[in-house]
Amino acid sequence: MIPLHELSFFILAALILVISPGPNMIYLISKSITQGKKSGFISLTGVVCGFLFHIIMVSFGLTAVLLAVPFAYTILKTLGTIYLLYLAYQAIKPNSKNIFDVDKNTSYDSPKKLFTVGFLTNVLNPKVAVFYLSFFPQFIKPEYGSVLTQSLELGVVQVLVSFSVNFLIVLTASRVALFFSNNPAWIKVQKWFMASVLTYLAIRMAFSKAK
Incomplete structure (x- = not known):
């Protein structure tokens, strides 16, 4: 089991x-606004099942890779760092789309x-698989028990979140779409806050070490 901290x-x-913001969020927001909450919940069920598919595939894949290739941790850590920095850039890049602007027709x-x-x-969505493959290994340690069990534990937690x-x-x-349309300044605050946190996570990941 992974320690609580x-x-x-x-x-x-x-x-x-x-x-x-990503494809899942954009799809859910679009369907919720244009077709109602019921359609949003049905769409969410599909999205969650997609997460479960990725978790099963990645969990067994991580178990095989991390046990067979010792330097795989470094490779995955590098990919994870690049991915997080990419997300940070996407959050603040010029002319980035407001995810609450949806086509109501x-x-x-x-x-x-x-x-x-x-x-x-x-x-x-390849970004989901990249996230699992690059991020999970940062929290999986042999001394915590089975790699497969830890991977599935992280997967369940991620799905719940x-x-x-x-x-x-x-x-x-x-309501959120209306709020942001009336308060555009908050969109910039949200984007820069997101970029700052993602950059911090990338730095932490870059300097993490396998145990």
Whole structure:
């Protein structure tokens, strides 16, 4: 089992990353605003199932790679650092899109399509796999027990964090969109705060050492 202090930091990192705008968040916000909360929740179910798919694949993959290739930790750490810095840049790059600007002239989708698109949006998003492969190893240590068990533990925690945040997003999408449209300055604050935290996580990851 992963110690509570390590798990607490992972929860914070997972929270920061889940509120970083991406395909999942854009899709959920779009469907929640244009088709209502019910459609948002159906879409969220698909997204969560996509996370579970990635977790199973990555957990078994990490177990094989980390046990077979000792320097894999360094490779994954480097990828993770680059990925976090990329996310930080995406948050503040010029002319970046406001995720709350959605096209309201969209047709209504069936529950099956909402679930399927939500699932595929997550499964086919390479950033999700990169996050798991590059971030999980920073918290997995042989002295904590089975690598597979630790990976699955982190996966479950990440899904719970992601589900909780996205659940709130579906509930409040319309009100949040209205708030940001009326207070554009807060969008800049949110972007720079996000970029600062992601950069801190990248630096921490870059200087972390395998034990």
